[in-house]
Each structure stands twice: as structure tokens, then as C-alpha cells.
Amino acid sequence: MRFILLMLLCVFTLNVFGQGIDFFKGNLSEALTKARSENKIVFVDFVASGSEPCEQMSAEVFSQEIISAYFNQRFICVQIDVEKEKELTQKYDVTRVPSMLFFSPEGKIVKQIVGPISLTDLVQTAMFVAGDLLSLEDQWVAMQGDKKNLDLQQRFLLQAPELMATIRNQKELEKWQFRVEKVIKHYLARKPRENMINREDANLIMMYCSQPQKKNEPVEFMIQHLEEFQRILPVYTLVSFFASYQDRLVQSMAMDGDLEYKQQIARIKGDLKSVFDSVKTKSFSVEYLMTAKADAFYALYAQKDQAKYVRLQKEFFDKMGDLASPSDYQRAVVALMDAVANKLTEESATAALSWLDKLLSGNSDMATRVRYLIMAGDCYQVLENNEKAKSCYNEAYMLSFQTGDINLQVRLREKMDLLS
Known part of the structure; x- marks a missing residue:
């Protein structure tokens, strides 16, 4: 969930980065004046000198570039020392630090947070306050009123996973899952691919088209235009997505007995080379690691040859030595036990x-x-x-x-x- 929210936040902050929240140097009244002139919301952080929770928020949350970029872009930020501004502290009934308030440009409290808050929760709260996150129902109503508006659909699809994560009623959750599936199908069918070379649509493809399959058209579109997507997305984002996607695709094909999995592995040095050249491993190449797993799964699931599977896995572990991870051993034993059952x-x-x-x-x-x-x-x-x-x-x-x-x-x- 944190990944989805931060990926969404990247969409809104674009390429703006900072070294921490840039707190306004004036007082609250001056900040509100500035906010009215720029039509922005004011974020106020009430702190106390020597407060461990305040220092923790500053070091672990406010200093994060993904947070500071968004707050510096969307809000006028003010930090108030409760000891030095006792009148304001009493006026807004601040009894604990840190306490954070969001004010409209007119000075009305929009939202109050009492006590420390995680990076993810602060992002979500801030985006709701700024209007970058609307409720699912509000967005659904807006889309029904303008069914051809792809911008509304794009916004809904970007925000839906995070908003759905808060739904506890199973029937309600299933309702929105059905609606999201319907919207993404409609969106992909109608959005011209040449108009999808942007950060938002790349994120949509990675969020909704990540189920590995041989002819995954949206993913293949990204690969065909990889150079262009590399100019608008961080390297680690593309590496993380394609390394996971190709690994799962190759394993799935091997388990299904489709020998074309070898062609998918070959793409590491082909049309995906620029991405996989950035993948760092402790010793062995990505190509070897992916091949070793796929060959073993092909033997077990397609050829139904336990002896060959065991031999290939033993060769893999002997070669890896101490570099073999618990997940490697877990994958090997779980696959074996699941595939052969009582045989x-x-x-x-x-x-x-x-x-x-x-x-x-x-x-x-x-x-x-x-x-x-x-x-x-x-x-x-x-x-x-x-x-x-x-x-x-x-x-x-x-x-x-x-x-x-x-x-x-x-x-x-x-x-x-x-x-x-």
C-alpha cells in the first residue's frame, strides 16, 4: 500500500525535490496572507524544543524528499514553537506535540492531527486536504456524468487502490473491485497509446497490467517505447517493475511447459537490456538466476521429473553457496511439495x-x-x-x-x- 501511495505522490510532485519541508519564515498571519494570494492551504506544525516525538517527525518524515516535494509545492508550511507562541497554542487548543493543523486561506481549520503520524498516513491526509484525493463515490459520480472523460478515469484509477485499502466491508470492497476492473478496461481500450507516454499512464500500466502473460499489450507498449519512459520515470521504478514482471512471466511459462520462456529470458540482453543492466546482484547474473529457476520448474511441472528437479536445485544451491537466500530454499521446497502432493x-x-x-x-x-x-x-x-x-x-x-x-x-x- 505504501508503494502505491508514494507512486501516486510521484505523479503529483513530478520532478520537484527538496531537502526537507521549507517552513515559512514569517508568522501565521503572514502565512495566511501569502496563502490567500497563492490560493494555497496552510500547514502548521506545532512543536516544542527538546520534544523527542517532534524531533522524530522532523528526522524521519519531514526530511523525506517525497514529502517535502509535495508539501513545498501544495502548501504554505509554518512551524510554531508552543513555548514561544502560547497565545496561538491556547487559541487552537494544542495540548500535545507534535500537533499539525491544516488551515484554509481564510484561516478556517480544515484538518487536525494530534501526535506523531507515519509518512504514508501524512501523505494520504495531505492529499485529501489538497483535493488530490477525492472519495471513490465522488469520483464515480463525476465519471458517470462525463463517461468519455479519460482524465477523470485516469485520476480514479490512480487513487482507487489506496482508497480501497480503507474499505473493511467485503461486499463494498467487491463492488469497487468490479468497478475498477470495468474502468481500467474502458480506459485502456479508448486511450490512444501514443498519448500514454507519460508518468501517470506508466504507473497505471504497472499497477493494473502486472499479471504476467505472453501477449500483455500495455506492457509490451512500454518496452517498445522504453527509451521514452526512461526519460520520465526513475530508473529504480522501471527496474523494480520489469525485474519482477519478467521473473514471474518466465516462471509461469516454464511451469506451463511453454519453452518460449527461454526467449523471454533472452530479452534481458535484448530489448530489456537497458533496464536489466541496472540490476545489481551479489554475484551471479540475472540471466543465470532466472534460467536456473525456470529450468527447474520446467522439469518439475512440465516434465514431471522429480529427480531432474532435485538435481537442478542441488546444482543451483551448490553454485550459490552462502549466497542462497531463505527465499531460494523456500521456493524450492514449496514448489516440490505442492507439485507432487503425496507422490x-x-x-x-x-x-x-x-x-x-x-x-x-x-x-x-x-x-x-x-x-x-x-x-x-x-x-x-x-x-x-x-x-x-x-x-x-x-x-x-x-x-x-x-x-x-x-x-x-x-x-x-x-x-x-x-x-x-
Whole structure:
């Protein structure tokens, strides 16, 4: 959610950057006068000297370039010391610092924040106050009144994910998911591609067209015009999107038995070279890492060859050594266990246990550890080591009480009973 909001904020701030919020040097009255002349809202930060929460806000939130760029562009910002401005402090009933108020140019309080606030929450609040975020319903009504207005649709699509994240009612959420799907389909069908070479539409493509598929027309459009998009988007944004997208696409194709996954990997040195040249890895190339994973998945899912899968994974881990991450081991064992279900061979079970030992020796949350223990128990059953299997199930069973998952407890109890 934070990524989506900050990506949206980039759209509004464009290329303006700063080294922190530029607080107005005059008093509040002078700030309001300036705000009226520029038709801006006034942001007031009430602080106290030596206050740890105030210093934390200044160091961790106000100093962030993505925050300062937006606030310096959209507001007249004022900082008031509660000890030096006691009359103002009393007038606006400031009893705790930091306290932040947004004033209309006429001096009316629009919004008040009491206490420290996260970067994401402050951004969202500020964007609502500035009118850069409207409610979903307000935007929907506006679009219904002007169904051909692509600008309204673009704005709605950019803001929808963040606004939907606050919806707690499942039926309400499903209603908006349906509407968003309808709008993005309409928008992409009618927006001329030559008019989509801009930051906003690039973000829309990355937000709504990220499901990997061979003929993903909007994504292919970005690749065809990569040089132009590189001029308007930060390098890290394109690297993050295409590295993840291509990796998932290649894995999906390999699992489906589509050997054209090799052609997708070749794009790393082809039409995506300028992006992947910026990808930094600890040692091995992106091409090798992507190929090693895809070849193993092709063996497991398409060829249904457990022995080949295990051999390829062992070769990968031997080559990676200490560079292999917990996510590498997790991906290897989960894919194996999910793909073969109850047809695990003894060789595969032995390999899976070696990978699970790596995972169980590290740190993981409760639910994940329980999952690892269950898989380990299943592997020991294949090896006919019922004592070890029961030990794994029992540990998982004891931990399951902390998760509160009754169904899981019943399933584990049944597994242990079968071994008795």
C-alpha cells in the first residue's frame, strides 16, 4: 500500500525535490496572507524544543524528499514553537506535540492531527486536504456524468487502490473491485497509446497490467517505447517493475511447459537490456538466476521429473553457496511439495529435508514455521521415519495453539493419530 501511495505522490510532485519541508519564515498571519494570494492551504506544525516525538517527525518524515516535494509545492508550511507562541497554542487548543493543523486561506481549520503520524498516513491526509484525493463515490459520480472523460478515469484509477485499502466491508470492497476492473478496461481500450507516454499512464500500466502473460499489450507498449519512459520515470521504478514482471512471466511459462520462456529470458540482453543492466546482484547474473529457476520448474511441472528437479536445485544451491537466500530454499521446497502432493520420492524427500533444515534453523513467523514443520513431517513419513515425523507434527501442533487455527489443530491431531 505504501508503494502505491508514494507512486501516486510521484505523479503529483513530478520532478520537484527538496531537502526537507521549507517552513515559512514569517508568522501565521503572514502565512495566511501569502496563502490567500497563492490560493494555497496552510500547514502548521506545532512543536516544542527538546520534544523527542517532534524531533522524530522532523528526522524521519519531514526530511523525506517525497514529502517535502509535495508539501513545498501544495502548501504554505509554518512551524510554531508552543513555548514561544502560547497565545496561538491556547487559541487552537494544542495540548500535545507534535500537533499539525491544516488551515484554509481564510484561516478556517480544515484538518487536525494530534501526535506523531507515519509518512504514508501524512501523505494520504495531505492529499485529501489538497483535493488530490477525492472519495471513490465522488469520483464515480463525476465519471458517470462525463463517461468519455479519460482524465477523470485516469485520476480514479490512480487513487482507487489506496482508497480501497480503507474499505473493511467485503461486499463494498467487491463492488469497487468490479468497478475498477470495468474502468481500467474502458480506459485502456479508448486511450490512444501514443498519448500514454507519460508518468501517470506508466504507473497505471504497472499497477493494473502486472499479471504476467505472453501477449500483455500495455506492457509490451512500454518496452517498445522504453527509451521514452526512461526519460520520465526513475530508473529504480522501471527496474523494480520489469525485474519482477519478467521473473514471474518466465516462471509461469516454464511451469506451463511453454519453452518460449527461454526467449523471454533472452530479452534481458535484448530489448530489456537497458533496464536489466541496472540490476545489481551479489554475484551471479540475472540471466543465470532466472534460467536456473525456470529450468527447474520446467522439469518439475512440465516434465514431471522429480529427480531432474532435485538435481537442478542441488546444482543451483551448490553454485550459490552462502549466497542462497531463505527465499531460494523456500521456493524450492514449496514448489516440490505442492507439485507432487503425496507422490514424493525418497530422493526428493531427502533433498526437501535438507532445504527445510536451512529454513527451520532461521527466523520465521509462527504460521510459516508451522508450515515448514508439517512439510518436514510429511518428508519423514515418506522415508518411513515415523518417530521423526510425529515429532515434527507434535511441535507444529503445539505452535498451532498460538495461531488459534482450530482446523489446523484438528488436521495435525489426525496426522499424529495415524502414526500411533
